[in-house]
Amino acid sequence: MDNKIEYTDVYTLAHHHRFQWEEAQQNYVILFPEGMVKLHGGAGEVLKRLDGKATVGDVVADLKATFPDADDIESDIIGMFELAVSKGWLRKV
Amino acid sequence: MEIITMAQQNNGVSSAVTHTQPLWLLAEVTYRCPMHCAFCYNPTDYDKHTQNELTTDQWIQALRDARKLGAIQLGISGGEPLLRDDIEDIVIEAKKLGYYSNLITSGVGLTEQRIQALKDGGLDHIQLSMHDITEDINNFITNTKTFQLKQKVAAMIKSHGYPMVLNVVIHRYNIGHMKEILEMAEALGADYIELANTQYYGWSLINRSQLMPTKEQVDEAEAITNTFRANPNNKMKIFFVVPDYYSDRPKKCMNGWGEVFMIVTANGDVLPCHSARSLPNMQFPNVRDADLGWCWKESPAFTKYRGDSWMKEPCSSCSEKENDLGGCRCQAFLLTGDADVADPVCSKSPYRHLIDKAIEDAKNPVFSEQPIVFRNDKNSKRVIAGELKDRLDEFHSLP
Numbered sequence: 001m002d003n004k005i006e007y008t009d010v011y012t013l014a015h016h017h018r019f020q021w022e023e024a025q026q027n028y029v030i031l032f033p034e035g036m037v038k039l040h041g042g043a044g045e046v047l048k049r050l051d052g053k054a055t056v057g058d059v060v061a062d063l064k065a066t067f068p069d070a071d072d073i074e075s076d077i078i079g080m081f082e083l084a085v086s087k088g089w090l091r092k093v
Numbered sequence: 094m095e096i097i098t099m100a101q102q103n104n105g106v107s108s109a110v111t112h113t114q115p116l117w118l119l120a121e122v123t124y125r126c127p128m129h130c131a132f133c134y135n136p137t138d139y140d141k142h143t144q145n146e147l148t149t150d151q152w153i154q155a156l157r158d159a160r161k162l163g164a165i166q167l168g169i170s171g172g173e174p175l176l177r178d179d180i181e182d183i184v185i186e187a188k189k190l191g192y193y194s195n196l197i198t199s200g201v202g203l204t205e206q207r208i209q210a211l212k213d214g215g216l217d218h219i220q221l222s223m224h225d226i227t228e229d230i231n232n233f234i235t236n237t238k239t240f241q242l243k244q245k246v247a248a249m250i251k252s253h254g255y256p257m258v259l260n261v262v263i264h265r266y267n268i269g270h271m272k273e274i275l276e277m278a279e280a281l282g283a284d285y286i287e288l289a290n291t292q293y294y295g296w297s298l299i300n301r302s303q304l305m306p307t308k309e310q311v312d313e314a315e316a317i318t319n320t321f322r323a324n325p326n327n328k329m330k331i332f333f334v335v336p337d338y339y340s341d342r343p344k345k346c347m348n349g350w351g352e353v354f355m356i357v358t359a360n361g362d363v364l365p366c367h368s369a370r371s372l373p374n375m376q377f378p379n380v381r382d383a384d385l386g387w388c389w390k391e392s393p394a395f396t397k398y399r400g401d402s403w404m405k406e407p408c409s410s411c412s413e414k415e416n417d418l419g420g421c422r423c424q425a426f427l428l429t430g431d432a433d434v435a436d437p438v439c440s441k442s443p444y445r446h447l448i449d450k451a452i453e454d455a456k457n458p459v460f461s462e463q464p465i466v467f468r469n470d471k472n473s474k475r476v477i478a479g480e481l482k483d484r485l486d487e488f489h490s491l492p
Contacts, residue, residue, distance in 0.1 A: 015256070016217070016218065016255075016256040016284065018193060018217070020191060022163070022165060024114050024161075024162065024163030024165075025114070025163060029165065031165065031166065031193035031217075032193075032256075033195065033217075033218045033220070033256050033258045033284070033285050034195075034220075034258065034285060034287070034332065035096065035097060035166075036096075036097050036116065036165065036166060036193070037095070037096050037097075038095045038097070040095075087096075088330070
């Protein structure tokens with residue numbers, strides 16, 4: 001499978017996966033059969049913005065605007081997409 | 094990012110987990126079961142716990158209390174949970190509380206009507222146990238006639254839009270069919286398959302010499318699994334639970350004692366692992382009279398083996414102690430008579446010879462051709478009455 005992330009791509013949560021805020025953990029999680037991922041800080045911010053319409057480019061732009069002082073977040077965001085796609089947490093719309 | 098999986102594997106499991114909260118609540122809602130599997134890990138004296146099951150209200154309260162502590166994955170297990178008629182109510186409550194819920198079932202009792210009600214109630218997935226590609230072995234190892242039923246239930250799970258999660262316990266009788274089992278799962282449309290090499294507790298310990306495959310069989314099965322995984326056309330996720338007897342390092346049992354898992358049994362006992370009640374001189378709290386937060390944070394049962402302060406040599410000075418936390422306390426006790434020693438699977442354990450002997454015994458027809466003791470009420474009553482003692486005693490190195 002080609003996992004190259006394009007800025008025009010739209011991703012959403014893979015089937016049977018659930019994304020939610022966990023009060024007890026104070027972080028977002030992705031839940032799926034037999035497992036879960038704790039999303040620390042920025043990773044949760046990326047997932048939060050996937051509404052089925054936002055492109056990767058939109059997410060990058062929005063996060064840059066929200067966190068203007070963060071250094072080089074663009075590569076972190078793309079890295080997060082690559083990881084999430086390779087792990088099967090996200091699917092392309 | 095921490096990825097935490099339920100299957101006990103030596104890879105992919107985060108070691109950064111702390112015991113600040115339980116993440117998994119396993120509700121063993123009943124020990125009644127229509128299956129009689131030779132490898133069942135349920136307690137051999139389960140018959141003591143079939144008359145005093147928690148009520149629906151008590152389960153709902155336990156779900157609420159555990160969720161407050163942070164439990165988020167819920168396994169509804171047994172026995173066969175569908176023997177209770179309130180699983181639908183439990184599922185509705187689980188959904189309300191924000192659990193990711195999983196029904197762990199043999200498929201017996203799953204009708205169109207019930208699966209629809211579970212779906213409507215918000216159950217997230219169903220894990221179905223399968224046993225083999227052949228009807229003969231399915232029926233033999235479970236001591237039932239359920240092969241056709243399981244095929245039907247698998248199709249029903251798929252048709253209701255559930256992720257298909259199959260669990261296959263691996264033992265001598267099906268390990269030679271690994272390729273065919275994986276192909277069957279793929280053909281059924283499975284999204285996940287757990288290949289759970291038998292671990293020896295409860296009934297499977299009694300039947301250890303009859304169930305244990307050879308090292309060569311295990312190596313071949315693992316190679317077939319890896320080949321299957323490497324094929325990009327195969328989308329199914331495979332969890333391969335390591336057969337620890339053939340390893341020289343123990344598993345990080347339950348992801349660490351009191352680190353992630355909280356188990357509430359049919360009668361309400363609160364345990365850090367399924368077989369903890371096999372340990373001597375331990376008192377386990379019960380949801381009927383103990384607060385779950387206290388159980389998790391402070392009860393002697395959960396604190397006794399949490400972390401590494403309980404360790405003796407060779408564990409306490411071992412550079413790998415963080416990786417496996419000394420292995421399994423129940424296995425240490427069941428095989429050596431001392432729950433505080435290193436898991437005898439470890440090559441650094443002075444008791445490793447017990448594992449090597451078990452492997453040799455499994456090749457010896459004197460042991461391996463003894464009849465299997467199936468998990469059923471009659472045999473459980475025999476265990477409670479002190480019968481089968483010779484069979485159990487052979488596992489201890491006690492003087």
